[in-house]
């Protein structure tokens with residue numbers, strides 16, 4: 001059993017909630033930065049290999065709120081933000097891929113793992129994408145993120161490929177897996193056209 005499943009709080013009465021956010025209160029912004037920093041230090045899968053300065057991190061989250069193609073979903077453990085995930089919609093000019101969107105930058109702070117937060121965040125993104133009328137949800141993940149890979153395998157995502165030079169961290173090249181999930185009407189909307 002891995003460290004994430006050894007969380008001493010797992011199985012306690014803690015309450016996990018997820019919500020879509022359209023603006024971040026100052027206290028929530030701080031909590032989100034703290035949670036992201038903890039996940040990055042733990043080995044993240046969040047793009048950053050080492051945590052950026054706090055100012056850069058705050059600017060990043062403010063940028064996420066400002067970009068029209070992005071939807072941020074946050075997870076709270078007993079009211080405190082401890083994780084998040086984003087839905088990224090295609091840009092308007094990308095007509096050929098207008099049916100597909102991406103799940104990115106999903107993480108849960110190490111102290112909040114093992115409570116089902118990632119599953120709820122992922123389901124919230126699936127629901128949002130489905131409600132918006134998308135037919136396909138794509139994501140990619142480093143091959144070293146075993147917990148995430150198990151989660152996506154269990155939630156019906158299909159692995160369609162592996163990129164051998166997907167990421168580089170601490171001088172090491174890491175492979176990455178690419179997944180998709182069919183959200184609706186697969187036979188009508190997702191057959192590739194010649």
Ligand SMILES: CC(C)(COP(=O)(O)OP(=O)(O)OC[C@H]1O[C@@H](n2cnc3c(N)ncnc32)[C@H](O)[C@@H]1OP(=O)(O)O)[C@@H](O)C(=O)NCCC(=O)NCCS
Pocket residue numbers: 002003004005039043044045046104105106107108109112113114115116117118119120139140141142145146147148150151154
């Ligand atoms: C992956 C991650 C988001 C899981 O967060 P979490 O809130 O602890 O996950 P959950 O409690 O919702 O667990 C959901 C499922 O994930 C899988 N899972 C979670 N932790 C796991 C572990 N340590 N080992 C194997 N599978 C695990 C299980 O299938 C689990 O379902 P189960 O408890 O019914 O078996 C978290 O470990 C994380 O932030 N990791 C680093 C960042 C990352 O990998 N992000 C994904 C990049 S795309």
